[in-house]
Amino acid sequence: MAKPLTPVAVKSAKPGVKRLEIPDPGCQGLYLVVQTGGAKSWAFRYRFAGKPKKLTIGPVYIGSGKGDAPENAAGAVQAPDPILAAIEAHKATTAKMLSWVDRYVKLENELPAERRRSDVSREEIVETDDPRWIEAEREVGLAWDAEAAAAWALLEVLPTTREGLLILIEHAVSSREPWRDDWQLGLLENIAEALPQLWQEGRL
Known part of the structure; x- marks a missing residue:
């Protein structure tokens, strides 16, 4: 795995006659931006709906450097990252929701209209409907909410x-649903908040 930029490398980066973007080999899409006046920040480049996007993060503050944080002390045990469980929970509920939507669509194409009149969202259950349709109506709603x-x-x-x-970056940019713009923006804002802190503490 390529080594990420170190605090020494970031601190040593000098401004040029033009604005510089120095890629971080340890994090695809992440760049150290050095302005001509010497100001430094991070930029994260990604694609959404086939279009290039950029998230600016910064400014960069140089502390005492990596290795000084308690988490890097010899023998230190780092607690599991809570974001991993949260992402897996979202992936699991998404997979279940898509599975029920697929089943719902197949039943919609398979059953005649008179056997699929129930609308669980309106609490309208037609007893003569196909039981599979009633189940799909109910489960799609529950899976969508979850x-x-x-x-x-x-x-x-x-x-x-x-x-x-x-993993959060990959999860954030892999979502293509047009109705999730606000949600994806929220994830990117979390990335912008977490990245400088993690880098400063030597966890990147």
Whole structure:
């Protein structure tokens, strides 16, 4: 695995006659930006809906350097990153929701209209409907609610490790649903909040 930029490398980066973007080999899409006046910040480049996007993070503050944080002390045991469980919970609920939606669509194409008149969201159950349709109506609603709850719960958790940060970045940019712009923006804002702190503490 490529080594990420170190505090020494960041501190040593000198401004040029033009604005510089120095890629971090340890984090795909992450760049150290050095302005001509010497100011430094981070930029994260990604693609959403096929279009290039950029998230600016900063400014960069240089502390005492990596290795001084308690987490890096010899023998220190780092607690599991809570973002990993939150992401897995969201992935699981998403998979279940998509599975029920797929089953719902197949039943919609398979059953005649008179056997699929129930609308569970309106508490309208037609006893003569196909039981599979009633079940699909109910389960799609429950799965959709569970997926939405897991998605928004994910916004309440910040990554505490480099691994968690990278997995969160991948999860944030892999979502293509057009109705999730606000949710994806929330994840990117969390990344912008967590990245400088993790880097400063030597966890990146």
